[in-house]
Amino acid sequence: MLQHISVKYTVLIFMALCCLFLILLPSCVNNSQKIKSPSVERGVIDLREWSFEKNGSVSLNGEWEFYHGLLKPDDLIRPEIRGIRKYVKVPGMWKDLTLEGGVIPARGENTYRLEIISIAGEKIKNLSIYCIYSAYRIWINGILADEKGMPDATSQAGNNYVFIHNKKFLSFTPVDGVNEIVLQVSNYDYKSGGIYRPLELENKEVTEHNGYIKHTIDMIIVGLLLFFAIYNLLFYFFRRQNTPAFYTGLFCLTLAINIFNLNIRILSGPLSYPENPYLLDYLTVILLVLFVFMTVRSLFPDDFFQPVYYSNIVVSAIIIPMLFFMNFRKAEQLMQFYFILMVIFILYNGYVFLKAIYNRRDDAILLSIGFVSLFTGGINDTLYALWIIETVNIVQYTMVVFCITTTIFVARRYSMEMKKLSNELVEKNISLGKLDRFKDELLANTSHELRTPLHGIIGLSESMLAGTSGRLTPVAMENLLLIASSGHRLSGMVNDLLDMAKMQDEELSLNLRSLDLKVLCESVIKLSLPLTGDKPVEIINSIPQNFPPVHADENRIRQVLHNLIGNAVKFTSKGKIEISASAFPPADEANDKDMVEVRVADTGIGVPEYYRESIFEAYSQIDSGDARSYSGTGLGLAIAKKIIELHGGRISVAPGDECGSVFKFTLPAGPEQNECSSLGTVTESMYEPGGNISAVQFSSISGDYRTEGFDGNPVILAVDDDPINIMVLRNCLESKNCIIKTAADGISALEMIENDRSIELVLLDIMMPVITGYEVCRRIRLKYMPEELPVIMLTAKNMMSDIDAAFEAGANDYIVKPFHISELLARTAAMLKLKKVRKSPAKGISINSRGTICLFTFIDIIYITSSAKNIIIHTADADTELPVMMKDIVHRLPPDIFVRIHKSYIINTGYIRSVDHVISGRYRIRLRDEDDTALPIGPAFLESLRKKIHQ
Structure with missing residues (x-):
């Protein structure tokens, strides 16, 4: 617990130091770039020794001449006027200044005068005027340079102007000697008149260059903000539940409008609003505070006090419409009230961030960096406005930092959510895999439990049919035959369920061999005849007697025929079911095997045309209602399709010649002789x-x-x-x-x-x-x-x-x-x-070749060779390749008959013809067989062979 608290306090201290650093940084930078400049003393400033090229601008701060009333430059040369001059500090507001022991009235008209001493040949200068809240008129060297409002003796006659927040630059060419600046100020509306910010003097080209740089930076920032706005809004468009992205996008868009409007007035020309040119500025400020509030609340809803959130919305909803019906003066007063609320709202946001950090919300510290920069910029601008520190306005730039960090935060949160969802998906996939394996095990165990009683039912009924219980009546035999047939049908359904699970796991395997299709169909028909019951249905095997064999899995093709003939019996009420077959050459050059087409035709209800494709899908049935006329699981045809495709064939259904349907499937043709028909040989490793x-x-x-x-x-x-x-x-x-x-x-x-x-x-x-x-x-x-x-x-x-x-x-x-x-x-x-x-006496060896038992007598084996993971047993009749390794059979061969001559060869000593010396250290053995086989002798086996021959 103590460690948790210490970490939080460390973070808070770090953020406080960052805040202090950001506050002092602009001031340090501003002061480090300037050396001490001359000041105004008793209305005069001497700039003859000041280099504008090296030292930059000069702030005209100090003691300006001060006169009550509105005086023009011509009035100030009269001796009686010069005699009443006083001196006041500039910049400064009247209410904060004293003159001969008295306070200057906050309302009224006054005149300032300043003499600037310069040398000839000076470049054109710019005089910057900033934050003169009241109406004013200014002369430079006797020439009227600028005016805002019409300063008169009464408030009714003047002050019909709008305060300009941005700097105003007045250009003039200094003369050799004394340059005079006369400034009239009139105030009847604000709490105090005066010069709020210093007037500055610098080279015009420097001013224009700095203005160009600032304008360029602002436009870059506007472009960056628009990018973030579009990014976040599109983010929200494609993911509506991500409301922080929506509010962040609106904040970026509003800030871009605000900064752009400060450089290029949007509400100008036909869009101008003469009553209040600053309407758009005020609106964007209110919306910025509102969107910050909404963003923070959407990011940390559990740490936000909802009434504060809704109070901000209510205040904004009230003030924004009012601004459209107010002139500049009243709107400015209303905004002064809103600024107080804005400070409260921003402080509350800071509290929410601290609370989120304390509660260890995700990435709260990352987002707090942006808020600290925003908060620091606000403090800096406030202190600068109060003339406590001498810096520059930076809040609009710190808002950009807030936009960037918020966008990063939103993107990071989305990335973390996607990662979390991905991890959950992986976990669910693992869980589904476990459930799938559990399903397979459940099916296997359930099938075992079902097969055990089925085995008893089928076995006992068939044994009774075989006469183990004595002679049975015809009725009893018929009933037992139906019991056995029903048991086999139920067993087939259980097998279908297991095969379906194997199909989904792609574990359905084949045991290929050459099959006599006619014999196989006869056995299936024999088992299917009891299914017809009392229906007048005839099952006909029309496959010719000498029809070529097919290369297929006997049990799987038997399963396909059971399904097709069983379906035909089920949907045929009368007529016949005919099984036929025909051979045809390969359809393309890529497949060089002949194919066999098997057809199962019936005279039943047929298959509707719209159902001929979907009928081969799992759990698909023509009649699937609760009151359907025919039962079944709907798996038989799906499994049949998969089995046929594994054989390299195709299955389809077509309408019959007159009625019913014809199911067709193709199989590859097999060799003319069944290689597994006897025990002397085995198949070619396809088991x-x-x-x-x-x-x-x-x-x-x-x-x-x-x-x-x-x-x-x-x-x-x-x-x-x-x-x-x-x-x-x-x-x-x-x-x-x-x-x-x-x-x-x-x-x-x-x-x-x-x-x-x-x-x-x-x-x-x-x-x-x-x-x-x-x-x-x-x-x-x-x-x-x-x-x-x-x-x-x-x-x-x-x-x-x-x-x-x-x-x-x-x-x-x-x-x-x-x-x-x-x-x-x-x-x-x-x-x-x-x-x-x-x-x-004729001893031999048996080898289990993937489910097939192959027997070889020792006397018939001439020699055995190994090839990869297979062995080849050579006899006088045939060479048989088996998928077993040499090491698995060598210990089963009697040493008095067989000897190993090489790591790849074992020979029967009874077939040795001769042992020949080939070259130095190398020997070859010849065997007595039809091929006069010659095999190399490995050096490591030479000695054991010599002993065997000697014996």
Whole structure:
């Protein structure tokens, strides 16, 4: 607290010192530029020794001759008049002067006389007259030089003049010897007459030069003020809530008018106001004070006492109209009253600034610099007007400083507000990002919770359809089929929600391979037939038998077909739904791939023309009212569009030939042979981790398990904390001659694996109590290789991160709940086949290539090469590239068969033909294959190769 107070007092002391410095600076500058000049003594001033070129102007201060009454130069040469002359100090007001023990009357007429002694050849001089409030008439060397008003013996006859605030310059050429100045002054209106400011004498050319400089500076200041005015007003125009900018702009504009009017009268000619030529000056002064008040109040509203603010507005609103109906005399008297109020208002502004600084308002000190300069200029001009200090008027220039600091303050405050808003926006974006991630997690967790009961519903119904519970009646089978179909539909909706979230995060990935489009459509149609119910709708697959394959993601295209055929069934009450396809060459040279167009045509209600573009937008539905005839989430077509575009194709809708609609989408054509149709080869590294493997893919290794079951009664451990899931697995697998052992948590599963060596396959759920399926799989892999004890993850989570985590933990395969029984059986068959390969004499290695299990027997492998982060396994049948690193498989190769000859090569010793010496210290090995392969031997591996050959 003490530190806080000390800082405030330090700031206040600093501002006070600055104020004092600014007050004294003009006086110091003014005095430093002049040396002591001659003074008037008994009505005479001798300037013969004074150099106007070196020393500048001379103030005609001192003892002037003084006469009562109005006397002309001819009158002053009479002896009787000379005899009554007196001497008074000039400058000075009559009420402040004494003459022979008495006070000079404040009202009346008097005459001043001065003799200036100069030498011949002097340049033309300018006599400056400033602040003679009363009427006057002046002669120089007997010639009438100027007059204001008609000084007479009575007030009724004279004083019909207007006081001129600016300096008046009278030019004359000094004569050799005595130069006479006679000045008549008449006062009947003011409190006192007299000469209020010194008369000065200087060279005319210097006066004109100084006047030109002052005029130029004033015009520059006017231009600067106009710039600030336009800047602030435009600032307010584009940001209306920034009222300080508006008031600052009005203040700058008013001050520019005031300064310009002091140099060039605006109200002149046709615009003149003869009753009061100073009307515009008075108006601008009042408005300047008002706008300062408004600016300060808008900047620090919490520190401002509102009644004071409104009192200023009321006073200004009363005085301004009155000035238009007053002559100069009355307006001047009214302004004298206003000047008192103005001082009060300015002092209150100072109080507000001090309060703002004390309360640590933003940038209050910065703005106080401008106000201190304004306040100091006002004090300087006041002291100068009271003849306390000898300086110059500077208030109009300190107002410019106030304008600049206020403009900087307003711009800085706006910048700080924008920075604050930017920071808030960043924080909100971070918060939105967290909410978005929370949304994804919520969707994933919710989908898991939905999939778990769905898995039970679908699994139990399909297992009953498969005959696990005995023979069923046709009605029961039909009902179970509808239950399974509805479960799959609900599962599809859950998948749509998750896919939509992935689309928004651009995380939707593809698992590309060559697909038989006709077979894929047949499987989709088979699942879609129950959706027709009792409607007379026929679903026809018109794709030719030998139609070329497409290069696409099987599951994603299956999803697209499900959505399109499902929509067609939904909106078709009778008729047919036909799926057809045709191939066509590329449309441009940039794309050299052939394309395939797939069409899904129906005879339903069709799609209105105005809706054909927006129908592919998310949550868009033709009938979206509460009483709509067709249900759905409105996501299917949006997801289908995104999937097709990811494949490089396009999707559109057109009207049917007679009725209904035709949905068309294009896909790139694939190679003639499916590269993943057998276990001997893999795809060309286009798979993503966790890619699903269809039942068709495993047909070559599954045997006849669908009808006869698995051979040898394999023992399978099912680990899941949900008893319904356990029941589904038991129903599915026990009917296929499998022995099912179960565990409700990971700890129990690990104990069973440790104590029971007969377990050949583990079906493992991920989300379980105590420890997760990931951790269980990691612990299994500490003792068992993937081909020794395969692990299939069963879970409702299908996020890419979950799939990656499963394979990193050591899983062989991954199945997302709810799944088809055929898929479970196919994957189980593949893993059991892997186990048999491990046990068979023809030992081999299995490699998980992004979700695809590839098996190679050791005897078939000739050599292995590494390329970047991939390896190539060379066999007699094919060269297979896999996206794994050499270091990940080298320890899994038996050392009695394979040897490493280079950091990039591993060879099968059974294929060595010869080892040749190439040049000094360098060797090459030749292999017995069709290509007569020759590989270099690394020097670091030469010794190990020699030992292997020797053995």
